Amino acid sequence: AQSVSQHNHHVILSEAASLELGCNYSYGGTVNLFWYVQYPGQHLQLLLKYFSGDPLVKGIKGFEAEFIKSKFSFNLRKPSVQWSDTAEYFCAVILSGGYNKLIFGAGTRLAVHP
Amino acid sequence: SQTIHQWPATLVQPVGSPLSLECTVEGTSNPNLYWYRQAAGRGLQLLFYSVGIGQISSEVPQNLSASRPQDRQFILSSKKLLLSDSGFYLCAWSRTSGRINEQFFGPGTRLTVL
Numbered sequence: 001a002q003s004v005s006q007h008n009h010h011v012i013l014s015e016a017a018s019l020e021l022g023c024n025y026s027y028g029g030t031v032n033l034f035w036y037v038q039y040p041g042q043h044l045q046l047l048l049k050y051f052s053g054d055p056l057v058k059g060i061k062g063f064e065a066e067f068i069k070s071k072f073s074f075n076l077r078k079p080s081v082q083w084s085d086t087a088e089y090f091c092a093v094i095l096s097g098g099y100n101k102l103i104f105g106a107g108t109r110l111a112v113h114p
Numbered sequence: 115s116q117t118i119h120q121w122p123a124t125l126v127q128p129v130g131s132p133l134s135l136e137c138t139v140e141g142t143s144n145p146n147l148y149w150y151r152q153a154a155g156r157g158l159q160l161l162f163y164s165v166g167i168g169q170i171s172s173e174v175p176q177n178l179s180a181s182r183p184q185d186r187q188f189i190l191s192s193k194k195l196l197l198s199d200s201g202f203y204l205c206a207w208s209r210t211s212g213r214i215n216e217q218f219f220g221p222g223t224r225l226t227v228l
Contacts, residue, residue, distance in 0.1 A: 004157070006157075036219075043220065043222075044204065044222075045219070046216050092158075100163075100208050100215055100217065101160055102148075102158075104150075104157040104158040105157050106156055106157040
């Protein structure tokens with residue numbers, strides 16, 4: 001079955017540290033990739049997405065992600081985190097041919113300390 | 115602009131009692147609608163999706179059912195709740211333009227079954 005793996009369940013960083021959250025998926029066909037974020041007390045919202053084209057995509061709030069097809073990966077990065085980046089981050093994929101159905105990873109809780 | 119509402123925000127129910135969670139979308143027509151559940155320590159799992167009124171697809175066998183009585187209304191139900199039904203339930207919608215589309219999530223309902 002298709003799945004999405006997020007390697008880090010909890011990450012703790014200090015402000016200004018660099019961030020990389022891993023995401024791998026298991027599916028050999030065409031995929032569309034997403035990172036969603038849920039800030040404390042807020043709705044789940046889209047951070048960035050990859051459909052096609054440049055494998056390095058930029059999202060809101062200085063986040064970016066790189067799609068590496070050969071590694072089935074879509075890691076999320078930010079060069080310098082802020083306290084306000086404290087949130088839960090979810091990687092997700094939509095498989096080709098589906099009704100836009102998202103398959104989510106388990107999520108990574110990021111805590112940024114001042 | 116489009117908005118998505120869910121209620122109630124929190125719910126505590128005894129085992130064996132019925133359940134009805136409601137989701138409504140404003141500002142769009144003929145959306146795809148989705149119900150997800152996030153159990154403690156796990157990612158979001160797609161439960162049901164709907165591409166039109168009365169059209170419901172179930173992703174996993176379970177104690178729950180869904181209905182779409184109106185174009186922008188999606189209801190999640192159970193006749194008898196189990197302890198394992200506890201979790202965070204999210205409703206989402208997406209456009210149906212034929213392309214892969216971003217999903218927009220509601221605020222969620224936290225259900226505790228005692």
